[in-house]
Amino acid sequence: MSRFDDRLAGRTALVTGAASGIGAALATELGSRGMSVVVADVDGDGAERVAESVRALGVRALGVQVDVADPESVENLAQASYDEFGSVELLCNNAGVLLLGNLTDSSMDDWRWLSSVNVEGMLNCLYAFLPRMRRQSGWRHVMNTSSTHAFLPDPAFTALYTAAKHAILGLTLGLRSELAADDIGVTALCPGQAATRILDSQRNRPTEFGRRAAEPFGTDVIPMAIEPADVAWLAVEGIMRDAPIVFALPEHSHAQFREQVKDLWRMADGALVGSTDGFTGDLDEEQALRVDR
Ligand SMILES: NC(=O)c1ccc[n+]([C@@H]2O[C@H](COP(=O)([O-])OP(=O)(O)OC[C@H]3O[C@@H](n4cnc5c(N)ncnc54)[C@H](O)[C@@H]3O)[C@@H](O)[C@H]2O)c1
Numbered sequence: 001m002s003r004f005d006d007r008l009a010g011r012t013a014l015v016t017g018a019a020s021g022i023g024a025a026l027a028t029e030l031g032s033r034g035m036s037v038v039v040a041d042v043d044g045d046g047a048e049r050v051a052e053s054v055r056a057l058g059v060r061a062l063g064v065q066v067d068v069a070d071p072e073s074v075e076n077l078a079q080a081s082y083d084e085f086g087s088v089e090l091l092c093n094n095a096g097v098l099l100l101g102n103l104t105d106s107s108m109d110d111w112r113w114l115s116s117v118n119v120e121g122m123l124n125c126l127y128a129f130l131p132r133m134r135r136q137s138g139w140r141h142v143m144n145t146s147s148t149h150a151f152l153p154d155p156a157f158t159a160l161y162t163a164a165k166h167a168i169l170g171l172t173l174g175l176r177s178e179l180a181a182d183d184i185g186v187t188a189l190c191p192g193q194a195a196t197r198i199l200d201s202q203r204n205r206p207t208e209f210g211r212r213a214a215e216p217f218g219t220d221v222i223p224m225a226i227e228p229a230d231v232a233w234l235a236v237e238g239i240m241r242d243a244p245i246v247f248a249l250p251e252h253s254h255a256q257f258r259e260q261v262k263d264l265w266r267m268a269d270g271a272l273v274g275s276t277d278g279f280t281g282d283l284d285e286e287q288a289l290r291v292d293r
Pocket residue numbers: 016017018019020021022023040041042043046066067068069094095096097098117121145146147148190191192193194195196197198199200201204222
């Protein structure tokens with residue numbers, strides 16, 4: 001069934017990390033709604049393959065090889081996109097990599113690689129595209145892919161990735177306030193457990209950052225996970241209603257995720273009342289915040 005959407009049709013979307021998983025599904029969803037799509041990825045052949053399948057939907061698509069961690073490469077991407085389409089109305093900063101494992105077993109090279117793609121990669125894209133998008137008028141939107149990990153109270157085994165995804169959430173919500181003045185919408189996409197190749201992220205790890213020998217959970221597609229196409233549909237629906245945050249996780253984990261988010265607020269609430277167990281009634285908020293040395 002065609003999902004042609006006259007609010008989006010004829011406009012241009014750019015999706016990073018679009019050769020695989022959630023990014024490929026976003027490119028397909030946006031193309032099926034009538035948008036022209038720039039399919040950008042460090043995997044240039046993969047980007048071209050996805051661009052070809054988007055063109056088969058009857059819209060224009062351009063596959064571009066880009067390393068989001070490299071500002072010059074991102075500037076070339078921006079130039080190529082504007083040369084081809086003249087404008088970009090929807091910027092989806094989605095490229096990302098994952099590393100699992102204990103913080104104490106990780107290295108600074110692990111962090112440098114994770115942050116170079118997830119955080120600096122996003123900043124490179126924002127610095128290249130926002131000045132151009134600001135010069136346009138009409139509907140414009142930025143979506144940054146964070147994770148449910150930005151909301152989980154217990155990041156054991158994922159502390160580095162969680163730190164990067166927290167950074168993205170903070171960046172996104174800050175940007176949302178900032179860009180309100182330009183009438184540019186901003187959304188944080190927070191997927192959890194999507195059936196993609198994310199466990200095999202090291203396939204794209206540059207040699208300068210070394211490489212960890214083994215992945216603790218292997219490199220297969222995550223089981224019992226939400227389909228990338230469903231993540232993409234939720235994301236685009238969220239963009240269209242200018243949602244600050246869009247969650248996208250498999251149905252079997254909805255209840256558990258709600259409890260985990262509540263745990264996070266319970267921890268904050270506990271800090272406010274000076275207790276580790278949440279509210280006890282022993283202290284009031286004013287006392288917990290007061291400096292009394
Ligand atoms: N799969 C999940 O469960 C899940 C959960 C939460 C968040 N996410 C996030 O979703 C986003 C998409 O990941 P995915 O799950 O589709 O994984 P994926 O591995 O299938 O796709 C990621 C894509 O990013 C590309 N990429 C990696 N480094 C790059 C670079 N330097 N420059 C440009 N492209 C680069 C890869 O080539 C790949 O095509 C990531 O930001 C990830 O952190 C995924």
